[in-house]
Structure formats: structure tokens, C-alpha cells
Amino acid sequence: MTRHIDRQIGNLKEKIRRVGTVVEEAISKSISAVINRDVQLAQRVLASDDAIDRMEVEVEEECLKILALYQPVAADLRFVVAVLKINNDLERMGDLAKNIAKRVAQLEGAGPVDLPPEIRTMAMQAEEMVRECLAAVIDADPVLARRIREQDDVVDQARQKVRKRILAGIKEHPENVEVLLRINSITKHIERIADMATNVAEDVIYMVEGDIVRHRPEE
Amino acid sequence: MSTSPSPADPRQPPPSAGPATDRLAVVAAGGQVEPEVHERVRQTPAVLEIDRFNLWYGTKQALHSITMPIPHGKVTALIGPSGCGKSTLLRSVNRLNDLVPSVRITGEMRLNGDPIYDQRMDVIELRKRMGMVFQRPNPFPMSIYENVVYALRIDGESRRPVLDEVCERSLRGAALWDEVKDRLSESALGLSGGQQQRLCIARAIAAEPEVLLLDEPCSALDPIATGKVEELIQELRGLYSVLIVTHNMQQASRSSDYTAFMYLGRLIEYGPTTDIFTKPVLRETEAYVTGRFG
Numbered sequence: 112m113t114r115h116i117d118r119q120i121g122n123l124k125e126k127i128r129r130v131g132t133v134v135e136e137a138i139s140k141s142i143s144a145v146i147n148r149d150v151q152l153a154q155r156v157l158a159s160d161d162a163i164d165r166m167e168v169e170v171e172e173e174c175l176k177i178l179a180l181y182q183p184v185a186a187d188l189r190f191v192v193a194v195l196k197i198n199n200d201l202e203r204m205g206d207l208a209k210n211i212a213k214r215v216a217q218l219e220g221a222g223p224v225d226l227p228p229e230i231r232t233m234a235m236q237a238e239e240m241v242r243e244c245l246a247a248v249i250d251a252d253p254v255l256a257r258r259i260r261e262q263d264d265v266v267d268q269a270r271q272k273v274r275k276r277i278l279a280g281i282k283e284h285p286e287n288v289e290v291l292l293r294i295n296s297i298t299k300h301i302e303r304i305a306d307m308a309t310n311v312a313e314d315v316i317y318m319v320e321g322d323i324v325r326h327r328p329e330e
Numbered sequence: 331m332s333t334s335p336s337p338a339d340p341r342q343p344p345p346s347a348g349p350a351t352d353r354l355a356v357v358a359a360g361g362q363v364e365p366e367v368h369e370r371v372r373q374t375p376a377v378l379e380i381d382r383f384n385l386w387y388g389t390k391q392a393l394h395s396i397t398m399p400i401p402h403g404k405v406t407a408l409i410g411p412s413g414c415g416k417s418t419l420l421r422s423v424n425r426l427n428d429l430v431p432s433v434r435i436t437g438e439m440r441l442n443g444d445p446i447y448d449q450r451m452d453v454i455e456l457r458k459r460m461g462m463v464f465q466r467p468n469p470f471p472m473s474i475y476e477n478v479v480y481a482l483r484i485d486g487e488s489r490r491p492v493l494d495e496v497c498e499r500s501l502r503g504a505a506l507w508d509e510v511k512d513r514l515s516e517s518a519l520g521l522s523g524g525q526q527q528r529l530c531i532a533r534a535i536a537a538e539p540e541v542l543l544l545d546e547p548c549s550a551l552d553p554i555a556t557g558k559v560e561e562l563i564q565e566l567r568g569l570y571s572v573l574i575v576t577h578n579m580q581q582a583s584r585s586s587d588y589t590a591f592m593y594l595g596r597l598i599e600y601g602p603t604t605d606i607f608t609k610p611v612l613r614e615t616e617a618y619v620t621g622r623f624g
Contacts, residue, residue: 114621182580184607185616321609 116181120190123173124249127194127201130166131245133159134201137208138241138304142234144215145297146226156212163205170198193318197248200307200314204241207300207307214297224290227276230298233269236262237301240308247315259312260324266305273298353614354623357594366611367398368601371588374401377571378423378541383437385415385422387430392418394595395437400541405563405572407586407603409579410618415595416575420543423573424460425453442540458485461534462543466550467526469518469533474501474510477518477529481537496536503569504532505562524555528562535570542566544574548581560585579619583607591615 137156144153174195177183183191240259247255277295281288313325353363376399385393393415400406408416418427425446427433439446441459458481469477476483478500479493487493497514501507506528510521518529527547534542544563548556563585566572576582582589583603590600591614599606599615610616617623 116621184579184583184619185610187620188608 116177116183116187119173119177119181120187123170123177123191123194126166126170126173127198128245128249130163130170130198130201131248133163133166134205134208135238135241135245137163137205139238141208141211141215142238142301144212145218146231146234148215148218150216150219153212153215156208160205160209163202167198167202167205171195174198189318189321193248193314196314197311200310204304204307207304211297211300214293214300217293218290224280224287224294226294227273227280227298229269229272229276230294230301233266233273233298233301233305236266236269237305237308240266240305240312244308244311244315247312248318251315251319253316253319256312256315256319260309263305263309266302270298270302353598353612354593357596357598362394363596363598365397365597366599366601366615367597368599368605368611370602370605371399371401371600374399374404374588376400377402377442378573379438379440380419380423381438381440383419383422383439384435385418385427386432386434388432392595393422396597398590398597398600400571400573401588402571403568404587405567405574405585406588406590407582408573408575408590408592409577409582410592410598411623412577413594414592416592417545418595419592420545420573420575423541423543424457424462426462428453458537459539460541460543461531461537461539463527463530463534463545463547465546467523467530469521469526469529471517471519473515474518474521474529475514478532478536480533500532500536501529503535503566504528505558505565506532522555524551524558527551527555527559531559531562531566535566540571542570542572544572546575546577549577556581579621591618593618 137159140152141156143149144156174191177191181187240262243255243259243262246252247259274295277291277298280291310325313323316322316324356363378400380396380398380400383393383396384391396415396419408419410416421427422435423439423446427435435447441456445451446456470480472480475493475497478497479487482493482496498507498511501510506525509525510529518526521529527550531542531544531547548559551559560581563572563574567587574582574586583606586603588601589603589606591598591606591610593614599610599612601611605611606615607619610619
């Protein structure tokens with residue numbers, strides 16, 4: 112039986128998929144801009160943030176409309192609530208991409224400081240997590256979602272290594288302190304993006320299985 | 331919604347449960363399924379125990395081996411599509427089905443340990459221990475006051491202060507006192523539908539029943555009156571053990587502590603209302619509460 116609410120839920124799914132696509136692109140571009148010191152690419156990321164904000168509001172309004180008009184329960188309710196939270200997380204991921212892009216402009220003109228090699232690993236891993244968390248949302252795939260939770264540790268470890276390298280760098284070349292702190296801030300943003308992808312993955316588990324796994328160690 | 335094939339429905343329940351209507355198909359074919367009774371229901375002290383209860387109308391079996399405890403001091407809702415046996419079950423609890431010729435039962439029900447279908451059970455006494463409110467308000471053609479104290483009168487109580495006290499307490503309990511306190515001697519038939527229904531609840535609780543049975547108590551009421559009766563049910567929670575049959579899923583989710591989903595005379599899933607409406611264990615329950623069938 113096709114229900115009225117199915118159409119609304121289908122629309123909502125399509126909308127959140129679009130937000131995800133735009134955010135994923137912003138993250139990928141911002142990371143690429145850091146690695147290649149590409150200020151123009153960074154500018155494009157900054158320009159895309161307004162669109163993400165608008166889409167976020169649109170998705171939220173859609174969720175509120177469904178809650179008010181259809182009073183969904185069980186799987187329908189879990190889907191709408193999960194989308195409401197995922198939407199919020201995606202928007203924050205977009206903001207983090209914007210922050211990374213801002214740092215790229217600030218790095219320009221700074222001395223030729225090499226990026227710690229682990230940043231690349233970290234960034235690739237975080238990007239992968241973002242891609243996979245979106246796939247987990249669209250496919251309602253709790254198995255994939257659980258895998259993403261595990262990957263977060265890899266990013267956290269890489270971040271620790273980068274931090275140590277940056278501290279050592281500051282001691283060795285105190286004159287580079289400013290640029291090194293900026294690089295540190297970029298890695299922090301990348302780490303946060305991976306954290307947000309983990310949040311999204313946890314919301315997918317709730318959406319499909321009804322269990323809130325947040326703040327619980329991985330089984 | 332887009333018709334392109336999507337990899338998976340984002341709202342599908344856990345994959346372990348099989349197709350959403352498997353159990354229901356088994357039931358429809360006359361097969362047995364083990365009901366899913368949540369642990370939290372089993373742990374709550376029961377006021378009423380329904381134990382392997384079967385009921386036939388002539389040759390047609392309407393209830394199939396229903397086993398469920400009704401928790402003490404809580405509101406328990408029975409939901410399910412028409413013909414699932416929820417009203418039959420409710421009417422079996424106070425033996426209203428005794429009045430239907432051709433009804434045959436097996437199994438047991440116990441009210442605070444007393445076997446309801448025991449030969450020595452006095453049915454009038456039993457019904458005093460259980461108040462019942464029906465779909466349509468049925469005030470007696472007498473004053474508001476006399477309606478409320480009716481049960482006490484037929485028990486021979488005639489002391490005015492006692493009757494006055496019970497009348498006020500019951501009307502307050504039914505959230506009707508403020509609306510009628512100045513016209514207790516007027517005919518109950520002059521009240522609005524919603525007030526009449528709350529009067530019936532007042533009459534039911536005047537006898538201080540052990541269980542209050544509500545058979546779709548709001549189906550003949552407008553949304554405002556429904557809201558008031560639902561508020562009243564909330565207030566009765568803790569004071570009385572309430573068993574309510576409702577067609578209205580939102581009413582079950584708003585007013586009850588526990589919900590039992592029945593289908594074709596069988597108990598399918600029974601658990602805390604929040605679980606039934608946020609994460610039911612069975613796909614069949616999920617399909618029913620989300621309106622995919624029924």
C-alpha cells in the first residue's frame with residue numbers, strides 16, 4: 112500500500128542526498144586546496160557555503176512539516192529524526208570545509224613550509240568516511256555505518272602524529288610558528304569532519320535499528 | 331517520489347525479521363505464531379492475567395490462546411485492525427460475552443488472582459470490581475448525581491454524606507466536577523457528548539474498581555472532548571489499572587503505558603508503548619503502526 116507519507120519521505124531522502132553531495136564536494140575541494148595550496152579552489156569552497164546553509168534550512172523545514180502533518184511513528188519517525196540530525200551534521204561539515212578553505216588563503220605568502228605527510232593520509236581517510244557515511248544514509252546500511260565508526264580511530268591517530276610533528280617543527284623553527292599553527296588548525300578541522308561522519312553513521316544505525324549507539328564503545 | 335530503483339528503503343526494519351507480513355500471512359492461513367512479549371511487560375506486577383484464553387463464536391474461533399498480563403496501575407492499550415478480537419478480549423474480561431449465546435471459551439483469566447471464569451465467581455460482583463465505559467456514552471436517564479452514585483445505591487448505601495462524598499470525588503476524578511457542580515440535580519442527558527462520557531467514567535470509578543475497561547471511549551466524540559477524555563486517562567494512570575481498546579493509533583500512543591498489537595484473534599506483539607511506536611521488535615507491528623496495512 113502506498114501511503115501519503117511515502118511521497119514526503121521520498122522527497123526528503125532526495126533532498127538530504129543533495130545536501131550530502133554538495134558538502135562532500137566542498138570537503139574534497141577544501142582538502143585539495145590545502146594540499147595544492149590552491150587559493151582559487153579555496154575561494155570556490157567559500158562561495159558554496161551559502162548554498163549549503165540554504166539547503167540545510169530547507170531540509171529542516173521539510174522534516175518539521177512531516178512531523179507536524181503526518182505524526183510519523185516507528186521507522187518513519189526514526190527516518191525523519193535521523194535526517195534532522197544528519198542534516199545538522201552535514202551543515203557543520205560544510206562549515207569545517209569553509210574554515211579549512213580560509214586557512215589556505217592565510218597560508219599563501221607564508222614561507223615554504225612542508226605539510227606533514229600524515230595530513231594527506233588523514234584527509235584521504237576523512238574524505239572516505241564522508242563518502243561512506245552518505246552512502247550509508249542513502250542505502251540505510253548499518254553494516255557500512257559500523258565500519259565508519261571504526262575508521263575514526265585511524266584519523267585520530269594520524270592527528271596525534273601530525274600534532275607531534277608540528278610541535279617539533281615549532282621548536283626547531285620558531286620563526287614558522289604562525290604557519291605551523293595554521294596547519295595544526297587545518298588538521299583539527301579535518302579530524303572534526305571525521306567525527307561528524309561518525310555521528311552521521313551512528314544516526315544511520317539508529318534510523319535502521321532503533322538503537323542509540325552514541326557514547327557507546329563499538330561492539 | 332522518484333520511481334528510480336533505490337538501493338534500499340531507508341526505513342526498512344532490521345533485516346533479520348523477514349518480509350513485513352510473514353507472521354500475519356501465517357496467522358491468516360490459520361497457523362500459530364509465538365507472540366513477542368517484551369521483558370518489561372513480564373516484569374510489571376499484573377492486576378489481571380489472561381492465560382491461554384481461547385474464545386469461539388459458534389464454530390468460528392475469535393481468540394487464539396491469548397496469554398498476557400495486564401500491569402497494575404498502568405494504562406494498557408489494545409490495538410489492531412477490525413476483527414482482530416480486541417473488543418472481544420475486553421468483553422471477555424468482565425464476562426460480557428456470557429450474554430452472547432454460542433460463545434465458548436477455554437483457558438483462564440484471573441483478576442488479582444481470582445479466577446474470573448470460575449463457577450463460584452459471582453458475575454455481578456465481578457463487574458463491580460471492573461468498571462466499563464463503552465463507545466457511546468450511556469448515561470442513565472436520571473440526574474448527574476444519581477448517575478454517579480448508582481452503584482452505591484444498588485448496594486444499599488443511602489447515607490447522604492457518603493453519597494455526596496463519593497459523587498464529588500468521582501466527578502473530580504473524572505475531571506468533570508467544575509463543569510457540573512452547580513447542576514448535579516439536572517438530567518445527565520443534558521450534558522454534551524464529551525461530558526456524558528466523562529460522567530460514565532465517573533460512574534465507573536465511583537465503585538472503586540480494580541480495573542477500568544474502556545471500549546473505544548472516544549470514537550463518538552469530537553476532538554476537544556476526545557482531548558479531555560485522553561487527559562483524564564492520563565490522570566487515572568497510577569490510580570487505576572486501565573485496559574483500553576482503541577482504533578486510534580495516536581490515542582494509544584498518547585494515553586497508554588503499554589500497547590498490545592492483535593491480529594485475527596492473536597496477540598502479535600506486546601510491549602511498552604514507547605517501544606511499540608518508536609522501535610517495535612516485529613516488522614508486522616511496524617507495518618501496522620506506520621499504516622502500511624490494516
